[in-house]
Amino acid sequence: MEAPPDNDVLWARSLHYAHSGSPALAGVSVGVREGEILAVTGPRGSGKTTLLQCLSGQLAPQSGEVWFNSAPVHTLGRLGRERLRRDRFGWIDPEPHLVPELTGWENAALPLLLRGTPHRAARTAAKEWLERLDVGDCARKRPAGLLQAQRQRIAIARALAGDPSVLFADEPSAPLHRADRAHVLRTLTTAARSHHITVVLATHDAEVAALADRTVGLVDGRRVSGVPAPDAEGRAAACSLSV
Template sequence: MSPLLTARDLTKTYGVQPALRGVDLDLHEGEIVAVRGRSGCGKSTLLHCLSGILAPDSGEVRFRGDRIDDTAEPYRSELRRTRFGVLLQHGHLISELTSAENVALPLMLGGGSRRAAMAAAATWLARLGVAEAAEQVPGRLSGGQSQRVALARAMVTQPVVLFADEPTGALDSLAGELVMKLLSRVAREQGTAVVVVTHDATVAAYADRELVLRDGEVDPTGLGVAIGVPA
């Protein structure tokens, strides 16, 4: 089976500091890949390049065979709204909207009716155990609630690929286990591929395989991982 998403020889430098040094990745439908490594090794930069948030300095990213890293931002933004789901470390919820409106927003931006979008939002909030937060604005939520609302927003479009940067970072162990079980089930049932950046060995255990980075490169030994060191 051909990979769903491929990255070849990705490089990215901030000023004079290399973040990625020739990283390759193949991602298949329904597969969960955990990206791990020490702080500053390039994990989040890789996720941003794969999802089209950042363009690499060199190399290429292809989705279903089509190159996306050299396309215009409006196209990459549309991919993130329709085919990709993105969960960043701090959620980035819109403060003026309720939780339900935040989750429904991608569907409404895609032309869906408000009623259908809000119904889908309610379903996902309930699945993630935060149904009671539906009418609350982000400023009234705990860190764990905010993270689960952001995850619901990333999942509501039933993305082909989900990119998650420390998805359980603001959650306690029980809530984190709930989130990872849900991600695993969605990946299996819907064929969603998942790229999860994490420093947590418990989270990585849900993955089919790990990609370990060390100083911006893939570490074939896996020794670039430091258990318990934050990303």
């Protein structure tokens, strides 16, 4: 078993994963340095989400290795991966999955509360992030009474409030309008740099990818040397495989 590089907080080698027999990752290797913002780009269906899920422990790769801080993730059982995600990782989905019975601040504080953080400290951290994301007035409102963009900002606050070592963001600005998207992404990247959070960002948007320190391209579950912009129907032209 090859040891991961010392300066990589995340490192994966030769990841393979198939959904119901359909290959999603085919031998993908990638390293992410501590404090780096890495964009994983490619057209829809290229394997971006599956790669983030394998790196974060949501999925166990069918073959290959994943390491976090030089400790193997791919050998952990389900409970071990759940603890890792709860304690060290944050996750942002393309759509906000909030608990409908909880208020805005309770949703944002949920990872901290599950971790055992005192109630007052969790509430303070959650409200600080809601304010930064311009949804402080939503702290006492439940998701059903909020706009989609407000719910997404609360979901982003939830991911940041837990002070994760690594934040995985899967098309985090997808439900936002252009002006909202610019502000939220600036807040996200500024927070990552000021708090030394490593970010792995999946996107097919060139403007979003431009915020990253480095870009890795995927097409049909394989790393490629370049990913062209999708055409009007969202399809990408053929890309040469990287060597």
